[in-house]
Amino acid sequence: MKNLIDDTYCPLCGNLECHADNDGWCLAHGWDCGDFHQYLNETSEPLVDIIHLQGDDYETAVDAANDQGGSTEAVVAYLAQFDYGDETDSVAEINGHTKFVELERLQHQLHEADHGGLHYWLQVDHGLRFYGLYRRPL
Numbered sequence: 001m002k003n004l005i006d007d008t009y010c011p012l013c014g015n016l017e018c019h020a021d022n023d024g025w026c027l028a029h030g031w032d033c034g035d036f037h038q039y040l041n042e043t044s045e046p047l048v049d050i051i052h053l054q055g056d057d058y059e060t061a062v063d064a065a066n067d068q069g070g071s072t073e074a075v076v077a078y079l080a081q082f083d084y085g086d087e088t089d090s091v092a093e094i095n096g097h098t099k100f101v102e103l104e105r106l107q108h109q110l111h112e113a114d115h116g117g118l119h120y121w122l123q124v125d126h127g128l129r130f131y132g133l134y135r136r137p138l
C-alpha cells in the first residue's frame, strides 16, 4: 500500500528538489527555503473541506456518478449533496481550513468542476478508494 504522501517529495511544498543539504542549502529554494514555505502557506487560499469518502462510501459515490455518466461533474454533483452551505462553513471555521497548497502537494489527482453556481475541487485516489471535495468559503 502506497503512503498518502510520497516522502521523496517535500511535505511542505511538494517539490522533489526541496531538500536542505548538510549546510542548510536547498536545491530548489536556496537559503530562502523556510521563507518560501511560509510564503506558500500565507498566500495559499483557505478552502472548506466538504466531505471525504472512503471504502464503501467511495464505491457508492462511484456507482452514483457512473449512473450519471461518470464525469468529474457527476462525481462533484453527488458529493455536493453533503455541502450544507453556511453550516459547512461554520464547521470549517472550527476545524480549520485546508490550504490550497496542501491539496496540491498531496500525490492525489486534483480535478475541478462547477456545481450549483459554486466551484469545487475534487481530490481523487482510485488506488486508495478515496474522494475529497473542497470549495472556497461562501
Ligand SMILES: [Zn+2]
Residues within 6 Å of the ligand: 010, 011, 012, 013, 014, 015, 018, 037
Ligand atoms: Zn519544500
Ligand SMILES: [Zn+2]
Residues within 6 Å of the ligand: 017, 018, 019, 026, 027, 028, 029, 030, 033, 034
Ligand atoms: Zn526548499
